[in-house]
Amino acid sequence: MSAISVLGAGAFGTALAISLARDGRAVTLWARDPADMALTRQNARRLPGFRFPESLAVTGDLSEAVKAPIILLALPLQKMAPFLEENRAHFTNQTLVACSKGVEISSGRGPAEIIAEICPDATPAVLSGPSFAVDIAAGLPTALTIAARNPEPLQRALTSANIRLYRSTDMTGVELGGALKNIVAIACGIAMGAGLGESARAALMTRGYAEMNRFARARGADPETLAGLSGFGDLALTCTSEKSRNYAFGLALGRGDRINDDVTIEGRETAKAVSKAAKTAGIDMPVAEIVVAIAEGKVTITQAVEILLSRPLKEE
Ligand SMILES: NC(=O)C1=CN([C@@H]2O[C@H](COP(=O)(O)OP(=O)(O)OC[C@H]3O[C@@H](n4cnc5c(N)ncnc54)[C@H](O)[C@@H]3O)[C@@H](O)[C@H]2O)C=CC1
Ligand SMILES: O=C(CO)COP(=O)(O)O
Numbered sequence: 001m002s003a004i005s006v007l008g009a010g011a012f013g014t015a016l017a018i019s020l021a022r023d024g025r026a027v028t029l030w031a032r033d034p035a036d037m038a039l040t041r042q043n044a045r046r047l048p049g050f051r052f053p054e055s056l057a058v059t060g061d062l063s064e065a066v067k068a069p070i071i072l073l074a075l076p077l078q079k080m081a082p083f084l085e086e087n088r089a090h091f092t093n094q095t096l097v098a099c100s101k102g103v104e105i106s107s108g109r110g111p112a113e114i115i116a117e118i119c120p121d122a123t124p125a126v127l128s129g130p131s132f133a134v135d136i137a138a139g140l141p142t143a144l145t146i147a148a149r150n151p152e153p154l155q156r157a158l159t160s161a162n163i164r165l166y167r168s169t170d171m172t173g174v175e176l177g178g179a180l181k182n183i184v185a186i187a188c189g190i191a192m193g194a195g196l197g198e199s200a201r202a203a204l205m206t207r208g209y210a211e212m213n214r215f216a217r218a219r220g221a222d223p224e225t226l227a228g229l230s231g232f233g234d235l236a237l238t239c240t241s242e243k244s245r246n247y248a249f250g251l252a253l254g255r256g257d258r259i260n261d262d263v264t265i266e267g268r269e270t271a272k273a274v275s276k277a278a279k280t281a282g283i284d285m286p287v288a289e290i291v292v293a294i295a296e297g298k299v300t301i302t303q304a305v306e307i308l309l310s311r312p313l314k315e316e
Helices: 011-022 035-040 077-086 111-118 133-137 152-158 171-193 198-218 229-238 245-255 266-281 286-295 301-309
Strands: 004-007 027-030 056-059 070-073 095-098 123-128 142-148 163-168
Touching (some): 004 011, 011 027, 011 133, 095 111, 123 171, 123 229, 142 152, 142 171, 142 229, 152 163, 163 171, 171 198, 171 266, 198 229, 198 286
Parallel strands (some): 004 070, 070 095
Antiparallel strands (some): 123 142
16 A cells, blocks of 8 residues: 555646655556556656656556545646545545645635535645646756645655655645636736736736735735745746746737647636635735636737726725
């Protein structure tokens, strides 16, 4: 039995499994369709070019994978609740570590709340921060935050040779930092794609960060958490790198290019979820609202700039 299992063999789940197993730990990676990976010992579809270490086992048998006491959930956020509901019987007293970055459209829930509601006997935790899957798989140094009610044992269990973990007890702040930065990354991509310039991007990052804080604080997060890796750190990474799928999606929107629908772009759904929840709670979220309006084709980029610049003047 492995001490750690990763459920979801996308780019991120695979990269985490590789990094943890490289230290010699027994890790199980569960995938819906494991045959090719088990044979070739790499994930040719989502993370090509990185060979699996020997101590990484691949399985399609969920009942085997859930025997591990620590389980990393690396599915797209909108898929997490249906997956847990369908397999509820498998999740008893394990620690379930959410690695997904998003807010659920149908309910406004983040991953820790989804886990707590669907699997009440499991212990929820959240892993988030600036890290591209390819960087982790390549063995490059990264620093992330692990949040849980009692994060110290997890911090020790999940630190690897190239993943340095900081701990926090603020699960809401850590999960919202990772979810909300994706919306701002899309906005920055749009600005750069449309040729609005780097000054506009800096303005969007800063005002986007202010609205991330407003939303997270209203949900009980500590603003200091947002200033950490899962917040400021991830914002800095994904608003400036074309390796970010959210930023690249924004770039394509800004340039008027075709959108690739086979790619996971968490910020698109999260922007909808957050705009809806913010309206209900009376929280001002102009960047999230404009991202939704542009992505749905309801306003042009010229109109979006006019809307943002003509807002009432206010104190910073
Ligand atoms: N790729 C990255 O660099 C990073 C990704 N993340 C987060 O990790 C999460 C997953 O992203 P990626 O791995 O990059 O996505 P991905 O698009 O590479 O893979 C998603 C995987 O989920 C699987 N999947 C989808 N629905 C499923 C279901 N119902 N049951 C079982 N498996 C299912 C797909 O088969 C696919 O393998 C996202 O929330 C993302 O924000 C976080 C940090 C870095
Ligand atoms: O969250 C990430 C890096 O920390 C990955 O960003 P994308 O989902 O935009 O590729």
